[in-house]
Amino acid sequence: MSVNPFTFYRGSALTMATDLGTRPNSGLNVQLCGDAHLSNFGLFAAPDRAVIFDINDFDETLPGPFEFDVARLTTSFTLAAQNNGFSGVEIENITLAAANSYRTAIAEFAKMGELEIWYNRVDASVLSGWGRDAAGAKGAQAAKRTIAKAQKRDTWSALSKLTEVVDGGRQFINAPPVLVRISLESDVHPIIGGLLEQYRGSLIDDRRELLSRFRLLDVGHKVVGVGSVGLLAFVILLQGRDESDLLVLQVKQAVRSVLEPVTAPSEFDKQGERVVSGQRLTQAASDIFLGWIRGKQGRDFYIRQLRDMKWSPDVTLLAPAYLRAYAMICGHTLARAHARSGDAIAIDSYLGTSAKFDNAMLNFGLAYAEQVGKDFARYTDAIASGRVAVTRDEVVTANLAFAASAEYGIQAVRTPTAELAGG
Incomplete structure (x- = not known):
């Protein structure tokens, strides 16, 4: 947690949950992941041995307002993009991509029947399509290489x-x-x-x-x-x-x-x-x-x-276009997860068709990332002064x-x- 603000954020789910609990919420409950930051998504093998992409960590799962997960996800992309040294415009575009992908996916799931939602999944063909949209044929090939890496992790x-x-x-x-x-x-x-x-x-x-x-x-x-x-x-x-x-x-x-x-x-x-x-x-x-x-x-x-076949990307190595594509995949995947346990029609109606929700998540992500930076500074100062004891691997x-x-x-x-x- 003491490496940088992003790693601190990954280890401080309790802090964010406490902060979110002080805010008004939508009242539209789903089965939350509870810690939906970008590193808790990835590839793994389904029972039919197909490689699929989904949320992969549920230690904090509990029913709650859908926006708790969305806020956790979008802020993680803000912090990851900042940690990678991307420009302000790139950071905003990546954060917006996560929020927009969630909103548009919820709209899609709101039109689907229950069985169609239940059978929906992000598999190799979907991932290749996301890669192609992000970077053309080069992106599609990158997606195929990623899936091949996952298949070797058996x-x-x-x-x-x-x-x-x-x-x-x-x-x-x-x-x-x-x-x-x-x-x-x-x-x-x-x-x-x-x-x-x-x-x-x-x-x-x-x-x-x-x-x-x-x-x-x-x-x-x-x-x-x-x-x-x-x-x-x-x-x-x-x-x-x-x-x-x-x-x-x-x-x-x-x-x-x-x-x-x-x-x-x-x-x-x-x-x-x-x-x-x-x-x-x-x-x-x-x-x-x-x-x-x-x-x-x-x-x-x-x-x-x-x-x-479990695999997640090292986001510190992703260029802006690929991190943006990853944000879109994660946003879509989170929406599908919420549609399985919540009321997609109600959430879609709540979010609307404009970019108001996307911008709200962007503003929240930027503001909360700033707060995480302050918390991280206090944390590392406390370590340096001896007020917080840490255990090093060595x-x-x-x-x-x-x-x-x-x-x-x-x-x-x-x-x-x-x-x-x-x-």
């Missing part, structure tokens, strides 16, 4: 980087602080098995049968992204028919949404179930292994495949051990040898 690409074969068996590598292997000692193995059985119960029936054909091989602790720092996350290695039939699952802690204080408490007692339910409702197609568990100590987790040399209680609680425990800045 289970085996993850296995090649995260695992090794030892004494004839595959296991996770030990590469702290990013990945720390957890030894499956005799007292730990049955506890993990119990958690997997609970997870199996959260799956749709046919997926339960599929999971039952895999057995546990190994477990590791893996660091997660900026917005999830401080939450527990694990990886689980499973084997099916033979050593070539492998599956890697990610287990990630779920806590209460940052939106709860400004919207309403979740209808779900289990936060992992909240995340999974919101994701299934909002995405055009979801991971077949999406499920949840709760440890008896009260910690909630959701589970998904670690990598299944000093996280902790030997992470796995502690699993008889109550099925999971936690990563740092041994006394750990030297962590700021405690």
Whole structure:
């Protein structure tokens, strides 16, 4: 978060949710992503193995006013464009593209039948069209190359980087602080098995049968992204028919949404179930292994495949035309997500046919980006003065051990040898 205002923004969803909660809202509720910044969109494989583009992070999902997500998205493009050093006109055009794409897409979905909305998705052909519109044939080719990159990021690409074969068996590598292997000692193995059985119960029936054909091989602790720092996350290695039939699952802690204080408490007692339910409702197609568990100590987790053709662009490398095209794709995708759970006709009527909404989002994005810059300056000043303690990657040399209680609680425990800045 201390790198630049954009990374600070990515890690401060709670701050923005609190700010948005003080403003009047439309009262037109949808299932919000809750943290709809541009880095939480990307490519992944649908169950039919087609590569599609959609929202890919639902840690904060909760019902709420549709404009919360739109404001989060448009401001992220403002900040990304500023961080890339684009001109004022380019920044405005990119921000407007996100808002305009959302508004025009909602108008399209308002005319569609419910089934047509439900089956709608952004696939390879749609992405190529967006690329062609942005930069002609060159843009279409860039889209095809992007999809090809995503298709290479499958289970085996993850296995090649995260695992090794030892004494004839595959296991996770030990590469702290990013990945720390957890030894499956005799007292730990049955506890993990119990958690997997609970997870199996959260799956749709046919997926339960599929999971039952895999057995546990190994477990590791893996660091997660900026917005999830401080939450527990694990990886689980499973084997099916033979050593070539492998599956890697990610287990990630779920806590209460940052939106709860400004919207309403979740209808779900289990936060992992909240995340999974919101994701299934909002995405055009979801991971077949999406499920949840709760440890008896009260910690909630959701589970998904670690990598299944998942890919998001490095926006710092995008030229203005491509970032603008990306803004249009994200705006369209967010509108489709909202149309699945909300009233697209009502939202379309609220937004109207003029550019008034687009300009309002632009003005908000510019003003809020300025506020983020001020907050970031205060944050880095607090770090420099020692008022805020931070942990740097280079000093996280902790030997992470796995502690699993008889109550099925999971936690990563740092041994006394750990030297962590700021405690």
